[in-house]
Amino acid sequence: MSDVLYHYQRVSEGFGSRLLALKPGQLSLPTPCSDWDVRNLVVHVIDTHWRVASMPEREADPAGDLMSQWSDATAAVQTALADPETSATLVGGMFGERSFASLVDSLLSADTLFHTWDLARATSQGEELDKEAVTRALAYLTPLDEAIRRPGGFGPKIDSAPGADIQTRFLNFGGRAV
Template identity: 55%
Template sequence: MSEVAERYTRIAAGFTARVEGLAPDQWSSPTPCSEWAVRDLVVHVVETHWRMIALVDGTDPDRADLGGDLVQQWRQARDAVTEALGDPARATKVVRGLFGEQPFEELVSGLLCGDTLIHTWDLARATGQDERLDPGAVAACAAFLAPLDERMRSPGGFGPKITPAPDADEQTRLLNFCGRVV
């Protein structure tokens, strides 16, 4: 298993734990993403995964079934990415994404891992669950996002960064960089 596949697996496990930890009345709870409730956030993560799979398979992306079981849809999307990363031909296939052409595995390493990791914290914060993130994933996400800085703050992206306290840990620094108040 590649480093990217291992890191993705850890990040996805963290998101899975938070999704499976949701109480039935928490799906409409607000999240740190001001325009999204918990349901919207989970739908976003599921559909982002389906968009990545569509890129590598050359198909139209699936849409989340808003009236369906979003926990099960998350598991299916996660498993599809895991399967693609485990297939050397698909993992190395060059796809066209937000950042130009790159191997699928690189797209997962940066965009999908980063998106899922940050939204894991958002979901945990919104629902009172464990907010700790995988330290290795935090470091990789920070390295991926740092050069994007202002480009990632466009409408629909991250909000303005927050200056962290001088003694802030790496997770807090990443979340503040992404506009999250910790």
């Protein structure tokens, strides 16, 4: 198993476990992403996975079984990562061409981590993220700082308190107040 596939599986399992733990009525709760309730946040994450899997024609059905749709989307990404040819295929992105594996390892994993925390916070679930994945995501995102702060990207970052742990620094970087 490739390092990227292993890393992605850990990140996607974090989101999936929180999605699986949703209780009736929680889909309409507000999230730290002010434009989205829980349902819209989950739909965004699923749709992002389909776009990255080069299947933009696939979209989440907000009224459908979100857990099943999440499973299908993550399976598509994992299948692509497991295929050496697909994994190495160059794909376009907001920062130019890169391999599919690189796109998953960087932007998709970081986006999923942020939204895992958003989902956990909105639904009063455990907010601890995979420390290795957070460290990896922050290392990738930090040099891109101002380039990712635009509409449809990241909002303003929050200055972290001195001595803040890696997860707090990551979340603050993504504009989340912890």
